[in-house]
Amino acid sequence: NAGVTQTPKFRVLKTGQSMTLLCAQDMNHEYMYWYRQDPGMGLRLIHYSVGEGTTAKGEVPDGYNVSRLKKQNFLLGLESAAPSQTSVYFCASSYSTGEVRAFSNQPQHFGDGTRLSIL
Amino acid sequence: QKEVEQDPGPLSVPEGAIVSLNCTYSNSAFQYFMWYRQYSRKGPELLMYTYSSGNKEDGRFTAQVDKSSKYISLFIRDSQPSDSATYLCAMTVDTGRRALTFGSGTRLQVQP
Numbered sequence: 001n002a003g004v005t006q007t008p009k010f011r012v013l014k015t016g017q018s019m020t021l022l023c024a025q026d027m028n029h030e031y032m033y034w035y036r037q038d039p040g041m042g043l044r045l046i047h048y049s050v051g052e053g054t055t056a057k058g059e060v061p062d063g064y065n066v067s068r069l070k071k072q073n074f075l076l077g078l079e080s081a082a083p084s085q086t087s088v089y090f091c092a093s094s095y096s097t098g099e100v101r102a103f104s105n106q107p108q109h110f111g112d113g114t115r116l117s118i119l
Numbered sequence: 120q121k122e123v124e125q126d127p128g129p130l131s132v133p134e135g136a137i138v139s140l141n142c143t144y145s146n147s148a149f150q151y152f153m154w155y156r157q158y159s160r161k162g163p164e165l166l167m168y169t170y171s172s173g174n175k176e177d178g179r180f181t182a183q184v185d186k187s188s189k190y191i192s193l194f195i196r197d198s199q200p201s202d203s204a205t206y207l208c209a210m211t212v213d214t215g216r217r218a219l220t221f222g223s224g225t226r227l228q229v230q231p
Contacts, residue, residue, distance in 0.1 A: 004162070033218060040127060042207065042221035043163070058218060090162055107153070108219065110162030 002026055006091050006111035013081045013118045021076040021114050023091030031094045032074040033058075033108065034066060036087040043090060049074055081118045089114045122146050125208055125222030133230050138195040142208035142222045145189065149210040149220070152184050154193045157205045157224065166206075167193060198229045 007022040023032065030051050035043040045058030049068040063085060065077045074093075078085060092108040125142045132138055140154075151170055155163035167182040169175045169191075175182045181194040191210075195202055205226045209219040 035221075040223050042123070042125070042223040043209075043219075044221075045218045048218055092162075107165035107168065110164070112160070112162045 004091055004093055004109050004111035006089075006114050008114060009112070010115045011117070013078075013116065015081060015083060015118060017081050017118075018077070018079050019081065019116075020078075021089055021091075021116075023074045023076070023093075023111060025072055025074075025091075025093040025109070027093060027109065028071070029093035029095055029109070030071075032068065033092045033094075034064070034074065034076045035090045035092065036060065037090060037113070038087050046076065046089075083118050085116065086118045087116060089116060120145065121223075122220050123208060123210065123222040126225055127223055129226040129228055131228045131230060132198055134198060134200060136198050136229075138193075138198050138202070138227060138229075140193040140195075140206050140208075140225050140227070142191050143189055144191070144210060144220075146210075146212070146220075147186070147189065148212045151211045152182070152191050153209040153219070154180075154182055155207040155209055155221075157207060159204075163207055195227075198227075200229045200231045203227060203229050 004025045033048040034046040037043045044060050047066040049055045052071040055066045067075045090113050091111045094108045123144045154167040156166045157163045169182045169184050172184050172186045179196045183192040205224040207224045208222040
């Protein structure tokens with residue numbers, strides 16, 4: 001049982017190049033998220049998905065696109081990479097439920113991150 | 120001003136000490152409060168979770184929430200070198216998307 005797997009773990013890009021980060025989860029979770037983590041800023045939500053075929057913007061969506069074609073996969077794309085997008089990217093997933101108090105049993109499970117440098 | 124403020128540290132303590140980690144927040148709508156532990160080059164892992172105000176204890180860890188002061192704390196008793204990590208507070212309003220707002224993290228170093 002792998003949990004949340006992110007591919008690749010490291011990548012160096014040149015300004016203007018494009019790439020796709022892949023997140024895969026094997027827990028049958030409905031919700032998936034992409035965060036970026038920068039020094040002194042904590043984790044900030046880029047985009048999220050509440051189910052297959054649905055996506056929505058988070059706190060810092062500019063310059064990124066996402067797709068959720070399959071329930072287990074959530075892709076993050078950079079169409080034209082910029083140095084400001086140098087960061088560590090984390091994917092997370094969680095269950096969904098209409099029961100509010102059940103949230104305690106639905107932590108967000110995180111992958112180990114993709115370290116992206118843009119020169 | 121950030122919605123969630125957390126002292127970045129680093130905080131260095133001797134083994135066996137009691138550690139206190141804190142966050143303040145500005146959004147009174149937050150109802151769910153979490154502490155995540157993040158080891159170097161790893162993803163965050165959920166350590167403690169609390170709903171609304173009050174205390175919650177789990178082994179050596181105690182989480183406290185004071186909604187009137189918009190202040191949350193994590194206490195670690197009998198700290199161990201294996202507790203050395205970055206501790207992130209996180210919180211959320213009860214919304215359908217369940218996305219979290221994180222503090223910037225406090226780096227803790229427990230000296231043997």
